[in-house]
Amino acid sequence: MSPRLEWRVATLAGVRQETPTALTLLLDVPGWPGHVPGQHVDVRLTDEDGYSTQRSYSLAAPADGDRVELTVQRVKGGEVSEYLTDTFSVGDPVELRGPVGGWFVWHPSRTAPVLLVAGGSGIVPLMAMIRARRQARSRAPFRLIHSVRSPSDQYYASELRRATRDEGGLDIATVYTRSAPTGSARPPRRIGPADLELYGWPPQFEPTCYVCGPTGFVEKVANTLVGLGHDPRRIRTERFGPTGD
Amino acid sequence: MGIVSPGFRRRRRDDDVQLPPGQYLTEDFPVLSAGPTPNIPLDRWEFVIASETGQEYRWTWDELQELPAEEPTVDIHCVTKWSKLGTSWRGVSLDLLMEDVETTADYALAHSYGGYTTNLPLEDLLDGKAWIVYEYEGSELAPQHGGPARLLVPHLYFWKSAKWVRGLQLQEFDELGFWESVGYHDYGDPWREQRYAGD
Ligand SMILES: Cc1cc2nc3c(=O)[nH]c(=O)nc-3n(C[C@H](O)[C@H](O)[C@H](O)COP(=O)(O)OP(=O)(O)OC[C@H]3O[C@@H](n4cnc5c(N)ncnc54)[C@H](O)[C@@H]3O)c2cc1C
Numbered sequence: 018m019s020p021r022l023e024w025r026v027a028t029l030a031g032v033r034q035e036t037p038t039a040l041t042l043l044l045d046v047p048g049w050p051g052h053v054p055g056q057h058v059d060v061r062l063t064d065e066d067g068y069s070t071q072r073s074y075s076l077a078a079p080a081d082g083d084r085v086e087l088t089v090q091r092v093k094g095g096e097v098s099e100y101l102t103d104t105f106s107v108g109d110p111v112e113l114r115g116p117v118g119g120w121f122v123w124h125p126s127r128t129a130p131v132l133l134v135a136g137g138s139g140i141v142p143l144m145a146m147i148r149a150r151r152q153a154r155s156r157a158p159f160r161l162i163h164s165v166r167s168p169s170d171q172y173y174a175s176e177l178r179r180a181t182r183d184e185g186g187l188d189i190a191t192v193y194t195r196s197a198p199t200g201s202a203r204p205p206r207r208i209g210p211a212d213l214e215l216y217g218w219p220p221q222f223e224p225t226c227y228v229c230g231p232t233g234f235v236e237k238v239a240n241t242l243v244g245l246g247h248d249p250r251r252i253r254t255e256r257f258g259p260t261g262d
Numbered sequence: 263m264g265i266v267s268p269g270f271r272r273r274r275r276d277d278d279v280q281l282p283p284g285q286y287l288t289e290d291f292p293v294l295s296a297g298p299t300p301n302i303p304l305d306r307w308e309f310v311i312a313s314e315t316g317q318e319y320r321w322t323w324d325e326l327q328e329l330p331a332e333e334p335t336v337d338i339h340c341v342t343k344w345s346k347l348g349t350s351w352r353g354v355s356l357d358l359l360m361e362d363v364e365t366t367a368d369y370a371l372a373h374s375y376g377g378y379t380t381n382l383p384l385e386d387l388l389d390g391k392a393w394i395v396y397e398y399e400g401s402e403l404a405p406q407h408g409g410p411a412r413l414l415v416p417h418l419y420f421w422k423s424a425k426w427v428r429g430l431q432l433q434e435f436d437e438l439g440f441w442e443s444v445g446y447h448d449y450g451d452p453w454r455e456q457r458y459a460g461d
Pocket residue numbers: 057072073074075076088089090091092093094095096097098099138141142231255256257258259260261290342
C-alpha cells in the first residue's frame with residue numbers, strides 16, 4: 018500500500034509574468050518529496066464558508082528542493098485560475114498535493130528522440146522536460162512545436178531563445194493560429210500535418226511524442242501523428258480542458 | 263478541513279446538487295486518454311470475456327446489437343475533477359453478458375483496443391452496475407469518448423469505464439491496470455475520494 022499523498026501548505030514566494038494572461042507561481046512547499054518532469058499537482062482553494070474546490074496544474078520545472086513552479090493561464094470567468102493569477106499574493110498560503118501522474122513523464126536518463134507538441138498552456142509540463150534535459154546535460158534529441166495564438170502568447174520566450182542557442186540538439190518551432198509576426202512565411206492557421214512533418218521527427222526515428230493542451234488540440238495532433246505513421250504506443254497525451262485554441 | 267485561501271470567493275454554484283468531494287460540475291464532456299484515439303472497424307470489432315480457466319465467450323458487433331439493450335441515465339465523475347450529471351447511454355448490461363460465463367473469479371481486468379487496461383472487482387460489474395455502451399445521448403458513441411463501445415461503470419471514477427473496450431479477463435487475483443499502476447487508486451470510489459494510491 019502506498020502512502021497517501023498528503024495535502025501540504027505551500028507559500029507563494031514570487032511570480033513571473035509569462036504572457037499578458039499567464040503567470041508563473043514560485044511556491045515554497047516544506048518537505049516536498051520531488052517529482053519527475055511531466056507530473057502535476059492538485060491545488061485546493063477554500064473560502065470562509067468552508068466551500069473548497071480543486072484543480073490540477075502541471076509542474077513547470079524539475080524538482081528543486083522545496084521550490085515548486087506552476088504556470089497558470091487565466092481562463093476568463095475561471096474560478097481557480099482567476100484567483101491564482103489576480104488575487105493570490107506573495108506570502109499567501111495555498112494547499113496542494115502531489116506529485117501526481119506517472120505516465121506523461123520524461124526521465125532524463127532516456128536517450129530516444131523526443132517530440133513535444135504544445136497548444137497554449139500545454140507547454141507547461143513540456144517545459145519541465147526541456148528544463149530537466151538541460152539540468153541533466155542530456156543530449157537526447159528534442160524538438161518542440163508550440164502552437165500559440167499570437168506572438169504575445171509565447172510562454173518562456175527568452176529562456177527558450179537562449180536554450181536553442183546554447184543547448185545542442187534542441188529545436189523549437191512556434192506556429193501561430195491567429196496572428197503571426199510580420200514577415201513570417203507561414204500564414205496564421207491551426208497546426209496541421211505539414212507543420213508536424215516539417216518541425217517534427219520522421220516516424221522512422223521512433224520518437225516518443227508528448228502532446229499537451231486543450232482537448233481538441235490534443236485530439237487533432239495525436240490523430241495527425243498516427244496518420245503520419247507514428248506508432249500510437251509512442252504517443253503520450255495530456256488534455257488540459259474542454260475549450261481553447 | 264482545508265485552510266482558508268485569503269480573498270478566495272466561490273464562483274460556482276453547484277449547491278443544489280450533491281457532488282463527490284473535490285468534484286465540480288461541467289456541462290461539457292471533457293476527454294481523458296493516455297494516447298491517441300484508436301480507429302476500430304466494426305467488421306473486425308469483437309468483445310471477449312475470458313474466464314480464469316481460459317474459456318472464452320465472444321460477441322461480434324452485430325451480435326452485441328441484437329442483445330436486449332438498456333438505457334441507463336447516470337452521473338459520471340472524472341478523477342481530473344469534473345462531474346457530469348444525468349448522462350444517458352444505451353448498451354448491454356454486463357449481467358446479461360456474464361449470464362452464461364462460468365467463473366469463480368473475484369477480479370476482472372478490462373482490456374481495450376489501443377492497449378489500455380483497468381482493473382475492477384467482478385462484483386462491481388454485476389447487479390445492474392455496469393454496461394457495454396455504444397450510444398451516448400441518442401447518437402452513436404464518438405471515438406474520442408470511447409466508441410464504438412466502452413465500458414460504463416458510473417459508481418467508480420470514470421477511468422474505470424474503459425474506452426474502446428475489447429474484453430474482460432476474469433482472474434482470481436487483482437492485477438493493476440494502466441492508471442492503477444502509475445499512482446492512481448486501485449478501486450476509485452469518488453464518494454470516498456479515492457483518486458490516488460493510498461487515498
Ligand atoms: C492534468 C492537468 C494539468 C493541467 N495543467 C495546467 C497548467 O499547467 N496550467 C494551466 O493553466 N492549466 C492547467 N490545467 C487546467 C486547469 O486544471 C483548470 O482546468 C483551468 O485552470 C481552469 O480552471 P478554472 O477554475 O479557472 O475554470 P472553471 O471555473 O473550471 O471554468 C470556467 C470556464 O472555463 C472553461 N475552461 C475550463 N478549463 C479550461 C481550460 N483549460 N482552457 C480553457 N477553458 C477552460 C470551462 O468550460 C468554463 O466554461 C490542467 C488540467 C489538467 C487536467
